[in-house]
Amino acid sequence: MAIPTSDDAKMVIVVRADLKLSKGKTAAQAAHAAVNCAFASKKKDPRTFDKWFAEGQKKVVLKVQDLKQLYEIKAMADASGLVNSLITDAGRTEIEPGTVTCLGIGPSTDSMLDKITGDLSML
Amino acid sequence: MAIPTSDDAKMVIVVRADLKLSKGKTAAQAAHAAVNCAFASKKKDPRTFDKWFAEGQKKVVLKVQDLKQLYEIKAMADASGLVNSLITDAGRTEIEPGTVTCLGIGPSTDSMLDKITGDLSML
Numbered sequence: 001m002a003i004p005t006s007d008d009a010k011m012v013i014v015v016r017a018d019l020k021l022s023k024g025k026t027a028a029q030a031a032h033a034a035v036n037c038a039f040a041s042k043k044k045d046p047r048t049f050d051k052w053f054a055e056g057q058k059k060v061v062l063k064v065q066d067l068k069q070l071y072e073i074k075a076m077a078d079a080s081g082l083v084n085s086l087i088t089d090a091g092r093t094e095i096e097p098g099t100v101t102c103l104g105i106g107p108s109t110d111s112m113l114d115k116i117t118g119d120l121s122m123l
Numbered sequence: 124m125a126i127p128t129s130d131d132a133k134m135v136i137v138v139r140a141d142l143k144l145s146k147g148k149t150a151a152q153a154a155h156a157a158v159n160c161a162f163a164s165k166k167k168d169p170r171t172f173d174k175w176f177a178e179g180q181k182k183v184v185l186k187v188q189d190l191k192q193l194y195e196i197k198a199m200a201d202a203s204g205l206v207n208s209l210i211t212d213a214g215r216t217e218i219e220p221g222t223v224t225c226l227g228i229g230p231s232t233d234s235m236l237d238k239i240t241g242d243l244s245m246l
Contacts, residue, residue, distance in 0.1 A: 013154065015147075023146050024138075024184040024246030030150035031136065031157035031182050038158045056213060059154050061147040090179060123147035 007109035009052035010060055011037055012117050014073055015102040017063040025094050026102075026123070029087050030061055033104030036085035041107055044083055052107035062120040070103055076116045077105045130232035132175035133183055134160055135240050137196055138225040140186040148217050149225075149246070152210050153184055156227030159208035164230055167206055175230035185243040193226055199239045200228045 013030045015021070021029065038057075041049040052058070064070045070086075077084040084105045091097025106113055136153045138144070144152065161180075164172040175181070187193045193209075200207040207228045214220025229236055 011154075013150065015150065022246070023149050024186075026146050027136065027138065027150045027153035027184045027246065028182045031134075031154045031184075032180060034154035035157050035161045035180060038161070057155060057158060058213075059151045061150045061154075063147075090181075123145075123150065 007111050008058065009048055009055060009107045010058040010110055010113060011052065011104060011106040012113050013059060013061045013102055013104050014070060014117060014120065015061060015063050015123050016067060016070055016100070017123065018066045019095060019099065019101060021094060021101065029089060029101040030104075032087045033085050033102050034059060036087070037083055037104035037106060040085065041083045048107055048109075057107070061123045062117055063123040064120060067100055070100065073105075073116060073120075074103050077103070080112065080116065082106060082108050082112065082116075130234050131181065132171055132178060132230045133181040133233055133236060134175065134227060134229040135236050136182060136184045136225055136227050137193060137240060137243065138184060138186050138246050139190060139193055139223070140246065141189045142218060142222065142224060144217060144224065152212060152224040153227075155210045156208050156225050157182060159210070160206055160227035160229060163208065164206045171230055180230070184246045185240055186246040187243060190223055193223065196228075196239060196243075197226050200226070203235065203239065205229060205231050205235065205239070
């Protein structure tokens with residue numbers, strides 16, 4: 001699959017809306033995903049990582065309705081060979097230990113990511 | 124200042140509550156701070172970074188009431204020599220371009236960070 005090089009790079013973080021996490025908890029989970037994806041991407045695809053970082057590390061936070069939909073998104077990211085990181089909460093507060101909360105994908109190009117997450121709404 | 128080595132490592136992200144950012148916007152801003160602090164810390168203080176990362180990269184998201192209080196926290200972090208990153212939003216949505224939204228600090232030990240942010244409430 002050709003990746004248009006003129007495309008902006010972004011990272012997408014997809015959060016489970018059904019858990020109704022607080023603002024602070026959501027922020028912490030998204031931050032876990034972003035850190036994991038950033039380090040994995042720097043290793044696996046340094047050119048895309050450097051472009052993304054230099055452009056101001058654009059991040060978009062979207063929502064899915066439940067765990068099933070989150071796994072569907074992950075399966076598509078895997079099939080496209082995109083760096084991604086599924087976050088499982090340690091469960092100190094709000095939710096049960098081991099609850100899957102969100103998924104980070106990328107950084108990659110807008111067009112690659114929009115094929116997978118283009119239909120999702122902003123959180 | 125002695126750093127007790129038995130202390131857990133954590134990263135603190137301090138968010139301006141007065142901006143009343145949405146959940147998604149807050150998550151994106153916190154993720155910026157976390158990525159910046161993680162890379163800066165890996166370079167400046169790899170031992171603390173490695174400990175924090177190996178322990179599951181604990182993150183705590185706290186709130187301040189306004190920009191003035193955020194700058195006070197940053198001044199204390201600087202004075203203690205702690206890695207920190209002030210995030211200014213690109214302003215695509217919700218707030219004016221150039222608005223300072225949050226501050227990441229660490230990772231460092233619980234005791235070091237609690238001296239600076241111990242009085243702040245969870246977001």
